Amino acid sequence: MSHQEMLEHADFLAANKEEIARGEWRLKYHVMPPVGWMNDPNGFVEYNGQYHLFFQYYPGAAEWGPMHWGHVISEDFAHWRYLPTALAPSEEYDCDPSKQGYGCFSGSALPDSDGNLVLMYTGHVDDRVPMQTQNIAISTDGVHFEKYERNPVISQPPAGGTEDFRDPKLVTIGEEVFAVIGNRSEETGRAVVYKSDKSMRSWEYMGVLSAADGKNGTMWECPDLFPLGERFALIFSPMQGTVNTNPLIQLGIFDRKTGQFTAETERVLDGGIDFYAPQTMVDHQGRRILIAWMQQWFQTNVTASEGWAGAMTLPRELTVDERGTIRQVPLPELEALRKAPVVSERRIVGQEGFSVEAPVSCEIKLLLGEETSAQKFRILVRASEDRKEATVFDVDTVAGTVTCDRARSGVGNTSESAAKFRPRAGTGGFEIRLFLDTCSVELFAAGGEATLTNRIYPSLSSKGFFIEPVDGEMQVDELTIWPMGSAYLD
Numbered sequence: 001m002s003h004q005e006m007l008e009h010a011d012f013l014a015a016n017k018e019e020i021a022r023g024e025w026r027l028k029y030h031v032m033p034p035v036g037w038m039n040d041p042n043g044f045v046e047y048n049g050q051y052h053l054f055f056q057y058y059p060g061a062a063e064w065g066p067m068h069w070g071h072v073i074s075e076d077f078a079h080w081r082y083l084p085t086a087l088a089p090s091e092e093y094d095c096d097p098s099k100q101g102y103g104c105f106s107g108s109a110l111p112d113s114d115g116n117l118v119l120m121y122t123g124h125v126d127d128r129v130p131m132q133t134q135n136i137a138i139s140t141d142g143v144h145f146e147k148y149e150r151n152p153v154i155s156q157p158p159a160g161g162t163e164d165f166r167d168p169k170l171v172t173i174g175e176e177v178f179a180v181i182g183n184r185s186e187e188t189g190r191a192v193v194y195k196s197d198k199s200m201r202s203w204e205y206m207g208v209l210s211a212a213d214g215k216n217g218t219m220w221e222c223p224d225l226f227p228l229g230e231r232f233a234l235i236f237s238p239m240q241g242t243v244n245t246n247p248l249i250q251l252g253i254f255d256r257k258t259g260q261f262t263a264e265t266e267r268v269l270d271g272g273i274d275f276y277a278p279q280t281m282v283d284h285q286g287r288r289i290l291i292a293w294m295q296q297w298f299q300t301n302v303t304a305s306e307g308w309a310g311a312m313t314l315p316r317e318l319t320v321d322e323r324g325t326i327r328q329v330p331l332p333e334l335e336a337l338r339k340a341p342v343v344s345e346r347r348i349v350g351q352e353g354f355s356v357e358a359p360v361s362c363e364i365k366l367l368l369g370e371e372t373s374a375q376k377f378r379i380l381v382r383a384s385e386d387r388k389e390a391t392v393f394d395v396d397t398v399a400g401t402v403t404c405d406r407a408r409s410g411v412g413n414t415s416e417s418a419a420k421f422r423p424r425a426g427t428g429g430f431e432i433r434l435f436l437d438t439c440s441v442e443l444f445a446a447g448g449e450a451t452l453t454n455r456i457y458p459s460l461s462s463k464g465f466f467i468e469p470v471d472g473e474m475q476v477d478e479l480t481i482w483p484m485g486s487a488y489l490d
Contacts, residue, residue: 003147006088010068013059023306024460027437028361029337029487030294031072031312034082035059038310040222040277041291042069043109046284047117047142050075053291054086054119055312056106062304067103069121077315077333081489086145087121093133093152094123101126106167106222108279110177113198117142120179120200122166123152130156131163134181136200154203158192160185167222169279170200173256180209182220182236188212189220189238193259206259210234216248222277225254225261228288229320234261235269237277244297246270247278249326265324271419272404272453274299280318288318290328294440294453302412302457303439313453314435314442325422327448330435337484338363344479353468359483360460361437366467366479370428373472381436382409382456383464390464391441391456395432397424402445402452410458419450
Protein backbone atom coordinates (compact mmCIF):
# COMPACT_ATOMS: atom_id res chain seq x y z
CA MET A 1 0.00 0.00 0.00
CA SER A 2 1.05 3.61 -0.52
CA HIS A 3 1.90 5.85 2.42
CA GLN A 4 -1.49 7.57 2.15
CA GLU A 5 -3.30 4.24 2.12
CA MET A 6 -1.34 3.10 5.16
CA LEU A 7 -2.25 6.31 6.99
CA GLU A 8 -5.92 5.82 6.16
CA HIS A 9 -5.71 2.24 7.40
CA ALA A 10 -4.15 3.41 10.69
CA ASP A 11 -6.96 5.91 11.26
CA PHE A 12 -9.52 3.22 10.37
CA LEU A 13 -8.05 1.04 13.14
CA ALA A 14 -8.60 3.93 15.57
CA ALA A 15 -12.29 4.18 14.73
CA ASN A 16 -13.27 2.50 18.02
CA LYS A 17 -11.57 5.17 20.14
CA GLU A 18 -14.87 6.29 21.72
CA GLU A 19 -15.44 2.81 23.16
CA ILE A 20 -11.84 2.59 24.41
CA ALA A 21 -12.14 6.05 25.98
CA ARG A 22 -14.62 4.61 28.49
CA GLY A 23 -12.00 2.36 30.12
CA GLU A 24 -11.59 2.86 33.86
CA TRP A 25 -7.79 3.25 33.65
CA ARG A 26 -7.90 6.01 31.02
CA LEU A 27 -5.87 8.97 32.23
CA LYS A 28 -7.61 12.30 32.62
CA TYR A 29 -4.90 14.88 31.97
CA HIS A 30 -1.94 13.04 30.46
CA VAL A 31 -1.33 12.41 26.77
CA MET A 32 -2.10 8.80 25.85
CA PRO A 33 -2.95 7.00 22.60
CA PRO A 34 -6.52 7.11 21.30
CA VAL A 35 -6.24 3.33 20.83
CA GLY A 36 -3.43 0.80 20.76
CA TRP A 37 0.17 1.23 21.80
CA MET A 38 2.25 4.33 22.60
CA ASN A 39 5.93 4.64 23.45
CA ASP A 40 8.63 7.29 22.85
CA PRO A 41 7.75 10.96 22.37
CA ASN A 42 8.82 12.13 18.91
CA GLY A 43 8.91 15.45 17.08
CA PHE A 44 8.19 17.63 20.13
CA VAL A 45 8.22 21.10 18.56
CA GLU A 46 6.56 24.50 18.36
CA TYR A 47 5.35 25.21 14.84
CA ASN A 48 3.14 28.06 13.58
CA GLY A 49 2.18 29.02 17.12
CA GLN A 50 1.12 25.53 18.21
CA TYR A 51 2.84 22.76 20.14
CA HIS A 52 3.13 19.47 18.31
CA LEU A 53 3.86 16.16 19.96
CA PHE A 54 4.28 13.02 17.88
CA PHE A 55 4.77 9.57 19.39
CA GLN A 56 5.59 5.97 18.59
CA TYR A 57 2.23 4.41 17.87
CA TYR A 58 0.71 1.09 16.87
CA PRO A 59 -3.05 1.40 16.35
CA GLY A 60 -3.54 -2.30 15.64
CA ALA A 61 -3.21 -3.59 19.21
CA ALA A 62 -2.28 -2.54 22.75
CA GLU A 63 1.21 -3.95 22.29
CA TRP A 64 4.34 -3.02 20.37
CA GLY A 65 3.99 -3.61 16.64
CA PRO A 66 4.81 -1.97 13.29
CA MET A 67 5.62 1.56 14.38
CA HIS A 68 3.66 4.57 13.17
CA TRP A 69 3.81 8.18 14.36
CA GLY A 70 0.74 9.35 16.26
CA HIS A 71 0.13 13.08 16.61
CA VAL A 72 -1.42 15.46 19.14
CA ILE A 73 -1.45 19.24 19.18
CA SER A 74 -1.87 21.90 21.86
CA GLU A 75 -2.02 25.66 22.16
CA ASP A 76 -1.25 25.79 25.88
CA PHE A 77 0.56 22.55 26.94
CA ALA A 78 -2.50 21.71 29.06
CA HIS A 79 -5.21 20.81 26.53
CA TRP A 80 -4.54 18.42 23.64
CA ARG A 81 -6.30 17.39 20.46
CA TYR A 82 -5.69 14.24 18.40
CA LEU A 83 -4.66 14.74 14.78
CA PRO A 84 -4.51 12.12 11.99
CA THR A 85 -1.65 9.63 12.04
CA ALA A 86 1.43 11.41 10.71
CA LEU A 87 3.66 8.54 9.52
CA ALA A 88 3.05 4.91 8.64
CA PRO A 89 5.51 2.23 7.42
CA SER A 90 5.12 2.03 3.66
CA GLU A 91 8.53 2.04 1.94
CA GLU A 92 11.38 -0.40 1.45
CA TYR A 93 13.44 1.38 4.12
CA ASP A 94 10.72 1.22 6.83
CA CYS A 95 8.36 -1.60 5.86
CA ASP A 96 8.63 -5.34 5.20
CA PRO A 97 5.64 -7.36 6.48
CA SER A 98 7.64 -10.58 6.01
CA LYS A 99 9.90 -9.53 8.90
CA GLN A 100 9.10 -9.63 12.60
CA GLY A 101 9.93 -5.96 13.23
CA TYR A 102 9.69 -2.91 11.01
CA GLY A 103 8.40 0.62 11.10
CA CYS A 104 8.92 4.34 11.44
CA PHE A 105 11.03 4.43 14.60
CA SER A 106 11.73 7.45 16.80
CA GLY A 107 12.98 10.86 15.73
CA SER A 108 12.32 14.57 15.99
CA ALA A 109 11.08 17.65 14.12
CA LEU A 110 12.17 21.14 13.11
CA PRO A 111 10.95 23.79 10.66
CA ASP A 112 13.20 24.01 7.61
CA SER A 113 14.51 27.10 5.80
CA ASP A 114 11.31 27.31 3.72
CA GLY A 115 8.95 27.14 6.70
CA ASN A 116 7.98 23.48 6.19
CA LEU A 117 7.87 21.11 9.14
CA VAL A 118 10.42 18.33 8.71
CA LEU A 119 10.21 15.04 10.59
CA MET A 120 13.44 13.05 10.79
CA TYR A 121 12.99 9.42 11.81
CA THR A 122 14.63 6.02 11.74
CA GLY A 123 13.39 3.53 9.20
CA HIS A 124 13.78 0.03 10.64
CA VAL A 125 13.50 -3.41 9.01
CA ASP A 126 14.70 -6.53 10.85
CA ASP A 127 17.37 -8.71 9.23
CA ARG A 128 18.22 -6.08 6.62
CA VAL A 129 21.65 -4.53 6.12
CA PRO A 130 21.60 -1.70 6.89
CA MET A 131 18.87 -2.42 9.44
CA GLN A 132 18.30 1.21 10.43
CA THR A 133 18.47 4.32 8.24
CA GLN A 134 17.58 7.98 8.76
CA ASN A 135 14.77 9.49 6.72
CA ILE A 136 12.69 12.65 6.52
CA ALA A 137 9.07 13.52 5.82
CA ILE A 138 7.91 17.03 4.98
CA SER A 139 4.71 19.00 5.62
CA THR A 140 3.52 22.43 4.56
CA ASP A 141 0.70 22.52 7.12
CA GLY A 142 2.10 20.55 10.08
CA VAL A 143 -0.58 17.87 9.67
CA HIS A 144 -0.06 15.99 6.40
CA PHE A 145 3.40 14.61 5.64
CA GLU A 146 5.05 13.25 2.52
CA LYS A 147 8.18 11.14 2.68
CA TYR A 148 11.17 12.60 0.87
CA GLU A 149 11.72 11.05 -2.54
CA ARG A 150 15.47 10.76 -1.90
CA ASN A 151 15.24 8.87 1.38
CA PRO A 152 17.26 7.63 3.17
CA VAL A 153 19.09 10.90 3.84
CA ILE A 154 21.59 8.90 5.95
CA SER A 155 21.79 5.44 4.47
CA GLN A 156 24.11 3.54 6.81
CA PRO A 157 25.70 3.72 10.26
CA PRO A 158 29.14 5.34 10.54
CA ALA A 159 32.39 3.39 10.67
CA GLY A 160 32.89 1.63 13.98
CA GLY A 161 29.17 1.47 14.66
CA THR A 162 26.83 -1.50 14.61
CA GLU A 163 23.41 -1.79 12.96
CA ASP A 164 21.87 -0.19 16.09
CA PHE A 165 21.62 3.34 14.70
CA ARG A 166 18.46 5.19 15.59
CA ASP A 167 16.44 8.04 17.14
CA PRO A 168 17.79 11.21 15.43
CA LYS A 169 17.32 14.40 17.47
CA LEU A 170 17.54 17.69 15.58
CA VAL A 171 18.95 20.84 17.17
CA THR A 172 19.59 24.23 15.57
CA ILE A 173 22.75 26.07 16.65
CA GLY A 174 23.32 29.28 14.74
CA GLU A 175 22.86 28.60 11.03
CA GLU A 176 23.58 24.90 11.34
CA VAL A 177 21.34 21.96 12.20
CA PHE A 178 22.85 19.00 14.02
CA ALA A 179 21.37 15.51 14.17
CA VAL A 180 22.40 13.51 17.24
CA ILE A 181 21.78 9.79 16.74
CA GLY A 182 21.95 6.85 19.14
CA ASN A 183 24.45 4.16 18.18
CA ARG A 184 26.77 1.61 19.68
CA SER A 185 30.17 0.19 18.95
CA GLU A 186 30.78 -3.49 19.57
CA GLU A 187 31.21 -2.84 23.29
CA THR A 188 29.61 0.44 24.36
CA GLY A 189 26.79 2.86 23.78
CA ARG A 190 27.46 6.17 22.12
CA ALA A 191 25.91 9.08 20.26
CA VAL A 192 27.13 10.21 16.86
CA VAL A 193 26.53 13.59 15.25
CA TYR A 194 25.82 14.86 11.72
CA LYS A 195 25.29 18.40 10.47
CA SER A 196 23.34 20.09 7.70
CA ASP A 197 22.11 23.47 6.63
CA LYS A 198 18.53 24.40 7.52
CA SER A 199 17.10 22.53 4.53
CA MET A 200 17.99 19.26 6.32
CA ARG A 201 18.15 17.37 3.02
CA SER A 202 21.89 16.59 2.98
CA TRP A 203 23.94 15.47 5.98
CA GLU A 204 27.67 15.42 6.76
CA TYR A 205 29.07 13.02 9.35
CA MET A 206 31.11 14.78 12.05
CA GLY A 207 32.04 11.90 14.35
CA VAL A 208 31.31 10.45 17.77
CA LEU A 209 29.64 13.04 19.96
CA SER A 210 30.18 11.09 23.18
CA ALA A 211 30.56 7.45 24.24
CA ALA A 212 29.99 5.36 27.33
CA ASP A 213 32.86 4.96 29.79
CA GLY A 214 32.11 1.33 30.57
CA LYS A 215 29.28 2.14 33.00
CA ASN A 216 26.67 3.90 30.91
CA GLY A 217 25.28 1.15 28.77
CA THR A 218 25.90 -0.86 25.64
CA MET A 219 23.46 1.23 23.57
CA TRP A 220 22.25 4.83 23.88
CA GLU A 221 18.66 5.40 22.81
CA CYS A 222 16.92 8.72 22.18
CA PRO A 223 19.86 11.10 22.70
CA ASP A 224 19.15 14.84 22.97
CA LEU A 225 21.68 17.70 22.86
CA PHE A 226 20.83 21.31 23.67
CA PRO A 227 22.13 24.44 25.42
CA LEU A 228 21.16 24.69 29.11
CA GLY A 229 22.39 27.63 31.16
CA GLU A 230 26.06 28.26 30.47
CA ARG A 231 26.68 24.70 29.29
CA PHE A 232 25.25 22.12 26.93
CA ALA A 233 23.18 19.19 28.13
CA LEU A 234 23.25 15.67 26.71
CA ILE A 235 20.40 13.34 27.61
CA PHE A 236 20.34 9.67 26.66
CA SER A 237 18.49 6.50 27.66
CA PRO A 238 21.04 3.72 28.21
CA MET A 239 20.52 0.04 27.64
CA GLN A 240 22.59 -2.59 29.45
CA GLY A 241 22.29 -5.47 27.04
CA THR A 242 18.53 -5.84 26.66
CA VAL A 243 17.69 -4.00 29.91
CA ASN A 244 16.61 -0.36 29.68
CA THR A 245 17.75 1.87 32.55
CA ASN A 246 16.96 5.37 33.81
CA PRO A 247 17.81 8.22 31.41
CA LEU A 248 20.92 10.23 32.29
CA ILE A 249 21.67 13.92 31.83
CA GLN A 250 25.21 15.24 31.46
CA LEU A 251 26.29 18.87 31.51
CA GLY A 252 29.41 19.85 29.62
CA ILE A 253 30.92 21.54 26.58
CA PHE A 254 29.93 21.00 22.96
CA ASP A 255 32.47 21.90 20.27
CA ARG A 256 30.53 22.84 17.14
CA LYS A 257 33.61 22.52 14.94
CA THR A 258 34.62 19.01 15.96
CA GLY A 259 31.19 17.71 16.97
CA GLN A 260 32.50 16.47 20.31
CA PHE A 261 30.80 16.76 23.69
CA THR A 262 32.86 16.74 26.89
CA ALA A 263 30.85 15.83 29.98
CA GLU A 264 31.58 17.57 33.29
CA THR A 265 28.70 16.33 35.46
CA GLU A 266 26.18 13.51 35.27
CA ARG A 267 23.03 12.49 37.12
CA VAL A 268 19.87 10.43 36.71
CA LEU A 269 17.16 12.62 35.23
CA ASP A 270 14.18 11.02 37.01
CA GLY A 271 14.39 8.29 39.65
CA GLY A 272 11.06 6.66 38.84
CA ILE A 273 10.51 3.36 37.10
CA ASP A 274 8.17 4.70 34.42
CA PHE A 275 10.25 7.42 32.77
CA TYR A 276 12.05 6.76 29.50
CA ALA A 277 13.11 8.30 26.17
CA PRO A 278 12.68 11.96 27.20
CA GLN A 279 12.70 14.57 24.47
CA THR A 280 12.98 18.35 24.80
CA MET A 281 12.00 21.42 22.82
CA VAL A 282 12.51 25.16 23.25
CA ASP A 283 9.45 27.39 23.05
CA HIS A 284 9.08 31.03 21.98
CA GLN A 285 9.70 32.10 25.59
CA GLY A 286 13.08 30.37 25.55
CA ARG A 287 12.02 27.66 27.99
CA ARG A 288 13.56 24.21 27.65
CA ILE A 289 10.56 21.87 27.97
CA LEU A 290 10.82 18.13 28.49
CA ILE A 291 8.35 15.29 28.10
CA ALA A 292 8.97 11.54 28.42
CA TRP A 293 7.29 8.20 27.90
CA MET A 294 5.49 7.42 31.16
CA GLN A 295 6.07 3.69 31.04
CA GLN A 296 9.06 1.39 30.76
CA TRP A 297 9.88 -1.67 28.71
CA PHE A 298 9.05 -5.08 30.14
CA GLN A 299 6.57 -3.77 32.72
CA THR A 300 3.16 -5.38 33.22
CA ASN A 301 0.82 -3.95 30.58
CA VAL A 302 -2.20 -3.51 32.85
CA THR A 303 -4.28 -1.34 30.51
CA ALA A 304 -3.98 -3.67 27.50
CA SER A 305 -7.30 -5.25 28.49
CA GLU A 306 -8.90 -1.87 27.72
CA GLY A 307 -7.32 -1.63 24.27
CA TRP A 308 -4.56 0.88 24.96
CA ALA A 309 -1.10 1.11 26.53
CA GLY A 310 1.43 3.84 27.26
CA ALA A 311 1.26 7.53 28.16
CA MET A 312 3.37 10.67 28.45
CA THR A 313 4.56 12.53 31.51
CA LEU A 314 3.40 16.05 32.13
CA PRO A 315 5.46 18.64 30.25
CA ARG A 316 8.15 20.08 32.53
CA GLU A 317 10.51 23.02 32.34
CA LEU A 318 14.14 21.93 32.68
CA THR A 319 16.56 24.43 34.25
CA VAL A 320 20.00 24.56 35.85
CA ASP A 321 21.07 27.11 38.46
CA GLU A 322 24.45 28.70 39.17
CA ARG A 323 25.39 25.77 41.42
CA GLY A 324 24.75 23.29 38.63
CA THR A 325 21.56 21.97 40.22
CA ILE A 326 19.19 20.59 37.59
CA ARG A 327 15.49 21.02 38.25
CA GLN A 328 12.26 19.93 36.60
CA VAL A 329 9.01 21.70 37.39
CA PRO A 330 5.57 21.22 35.82
CA LEU A 331 4.63 24.04 33.47
CA PRO A 332 2.45 26.76 35.02
CA GLU A 333 0.05 26.38 32.08
CA LEU A 334 -1.17 23.16 33.75
CA GLU A 335 -2.91 25.31 36.34
CA ALA A 336 -5.64 25.81 33.72
CA LEU A 337 -6.75 22.23 34.50
CA ARG A 338 -7.29 22.92 38.19
CA LYS A 339 -10.81 22.89 39.63
CA ALA A 340 -11.94 24.45 42.93
CA PRO A 341 -9.34 23.50 45.56
CA VAL A 342 -9.66 21.74 48.88
CA VAL A 343 -7.45 23.61 51.35
CA SER A 344 -6.36 22.39 54.77
CA GLU A 345 -5.73 24.94 57.50
CA ARG A 346 -2.24 25.42 58.90
CA ARG A 347 -1.60 22.67 61.46
CA ILE A 348 0.94 20.74 63.49
CA VAL A 349 0.95 17.03 62.65
CA GLY A 350 2.20 14.64 65.31
CA GLN A 351 2.71 10.89 65.40
CA GLU A 352 -0.99 10.30 64.84
CA GLY A 353 -0.65 11.67 61.32
CA PHE A 354 -3.24 13.47 59.24
CA SER A 355 -5.47 12.18 56.46
CA VAL A 356 -7.86 13.63 53.90
CA GLU A 357 -9.61 12.32 50.81
CA ALA A 358 -8.14 13.34 47.47
CA PRO A 359 -9.70 12.83 44.02
CA VAL A 360 -8.28 10.11 41.81
CA SER A 361 -7.03 12.78 39.39
CA CYS A 362 -5.61 15.73 41.28
CA GLU A 363 -2.65 17.96 42.08
CA ILE A 364 -1.44 18.15 45.69
CA LYS A 365 0.87 20.78 47.16
CA LEU A 366 2.41 20.19 50.60
CA LEU A 367 4.53 22.95 52.16
CA LEU A 368 6.29 22.47 55.51
CA GLY A 369 7.08 25.32 57.90
CA GLU A 370 9.98 26.33 60.13
CA GLU A 371 8.61 24.57 63.23
CA THR A 372 8.89 21.14 61.59
CA SER A 373 11.18 19.05 63.77
CA ALA A 374 10.75 15.81 61.83
CA GLN A 375 13.64 15.02 59.53
CA LYS A 376 11.85 12.00 58.12
CA PHE A 377 8.23 11.76 57.13
CA ARG A 378 5.93 9.55 55.11
CA ILE A 379 3.25 10.27 52.53
CA LEU A 380 0.61 7.81 51.39
CA VAL A 381 -1.39 8.42 48.22
CA ARG A 382 -4.26 6.47 46.65
CA ALA A 383 -4.73 4.76 50.02
CA SER A 384 -7.68 2.59 50.96
CA GLU A 385 -9.46 3.21 54.26
CA ASP A 386 -7.58 0.38 55.95
CA ARG A 387 -4.33 1.45 54.20
CA LYS A 388 -3.74 -2.06 52.92
CA GLU A 389 -3.59 -0.44 49.52
CA ALA A 390 -1.38 2.64 49.11
CA THR A 391 1.61 4.06 47.31
CA VAL A 392 4.15 5.11 49.94
CA PHE A 393 6.73 7.90 49.73
CA ASP A 394 9.41 8.16 52.41
CA VAL A 395 11.29 11.46 52.63
CA ASP A 396 14.56 11.94 54.53
CA THR A 397 15.61 15.59 54.41
CA VAL A 398 18.96 14.98 56.14
CA ALA A 399 19.98 12.16 53.79
CA GLY A 400 18.41 14.00 50.86
CA THR A 401 16.36 11.07 49.58
CA VAL A 402 12.80 10.33 48.61
CA THR A 403 11.72 6.75 47.87
CA CYS A 404 8.56 5.34 46.34
CA ASP A 405 7.33 1.94 47.47
CA ARG A 406 4.74 0.31 45.19
CA ALA A 407 4.43 -2.94 47.12
CA ARG A 408 0.79 -2.05 47.98
CA SER A 409 -0.03 0.03 44.89
CA GLY A 410 -2.56 -2.40 43.43
CA VAL A 411 -2.13 -4.58 40.37
CA GLY A 412 0.96 -4.22 38.22
CA ASN A 413 4.63 -3.99 39.11
CA THR A 414 5.68 -3.44 42.71
CA SER A 415 9.31 -2.32 42.44
CA GLU A 416 10.75 0.50 44.55
CA SER A 417 12.43 3.63 43.21
CA ALA A 418 14.31 6.60 44.68
CA ALA A 419 15.60 10.09 43.89
CA LYS A 420 18.08 12.41 45.58
CA PHE A 421 18.20 16.09 46.46
CA ARG A 422 20.65 18.28 48.32
CA PRO A 423 20.38 17.43 52.07
CA ARG A 424 18.82 20.11 54.29
CA ALA A 425 19.53 21.01 57.89
CA GLY A 426 15.89 22.02 58.40
CA THR A 427 12.59 21.48 56.67
CA GLY A 428 11.28 25.06 56.66
CA GLY A 429 9.93 25.85 53.21
CA PHE A 430 10.29 22.25 52.02
CA GLU A 431 7.76 21.64 49.26
CA ILE A 432 6.41 18.53 47.62
CA ARG A 433 4.08 18.54 44.64
CA LEU A 434 2.23 15.41 43.59
CA PHE A 435 0.30 14.91 40.38
CA LEU A 436 -2.04 11.93 40.62
CA ASP A 437 -3.99 10.58 37.69
CA THR A 438 -6.03 7.44 37.23
CA CYS A 439 -2.99 5.17 37.00
CA SER A 440 0.05 7.40 37.53
CA VAL A 441 1.86 9.51 40.09
CA GLU A 442 4.53 12.16 39.48
CA LEU A 443 6.36 13.63 42.48
CA PHE A 444 8.45 16.82 42.48
CA ALA A 445 10.41 17.53 45.67
CA ALA A 446 12.78 20.30 46.78
CA GLY A 447 11.80 22.67 44.01
CA GLY A 448 11.99 19.98 41.34
CA GLU A 449 15.49 18.82 42.25
CA ALA A 450 14.15 15.30 42.88
CA THR A 451 11.50 13.74 40.65
CA LEU A 452 9.85 10.33 40.65
CA THR A 453 7.50 9.12 37.93
CA ASN A 454 5.62 5.86 38.37
CA ARG A 455 2.55 4.06 37.08
CA ILE A 456 0.25 2.66 39.77
CA TYR A 457 -2.99 0.70 39.49
CA PRO A 458 -4.94 0.81 42.78
CA SER A 459 -8.69 0.46 43.11
CA LEU A 460 -10.54 3.57 41.99
CA SER A 461 -12.14 3.67 45.45
CA SER A 462 -8.70 4.19 47.06
CA LYS A 463 -8.58 7.97 47.49
CA GLY A 464 -6.85 8.53 50.81
CA PHE A 465 -3.98 11.00 51.25
CA PHE A 466 -2.07 10.54 54.50
CA ILE A 467 1.00 12.21 56.03
CA GLU A 468 2.87 11.28 59.19
CA PRO A 469 6.23 12.23 60.71
CA VAL A 470 8.61 9.39 61.46
CA ASP A 471 10.47 11.43 64.05
CA GLY A 472 9.29 14.69 65.62
CA GLU A 473 6.43 16.82 64.31
CA MET A 474 5.46 18.42 61.00
CA GLN A 475 4.29 21.99 60.68
CA VAL A 476 2.05 22.02 57.63
CA ASP A 477 1.92 25.56 56.30
CA GLU A 478 -0.07 24.58 53.23
CA LEU A 479 -1.91 21.54 52.00
CA THR A 480 -3.88 22.26 48.85
CA ILE A 481 -5.61 19.67 46.69
CA TRP A 482 -6.90 20.61 43.26
CA PRO A 483 -9.14 18.18 41.37
CA MET A 484 -7.92 18.19 37.76
CA GLY A 485 -10.08 18.54 34.67
CA SER A 486 -9.70 16.76 31.37
CA ALA A 487 -6.83 17.65 29.03
CA TYR A 488 -8.71 16.46 25.95
CA LEU A 489 -10.56 18.78 23.62
CA ASP A 490 -12.08 16.00 21.46
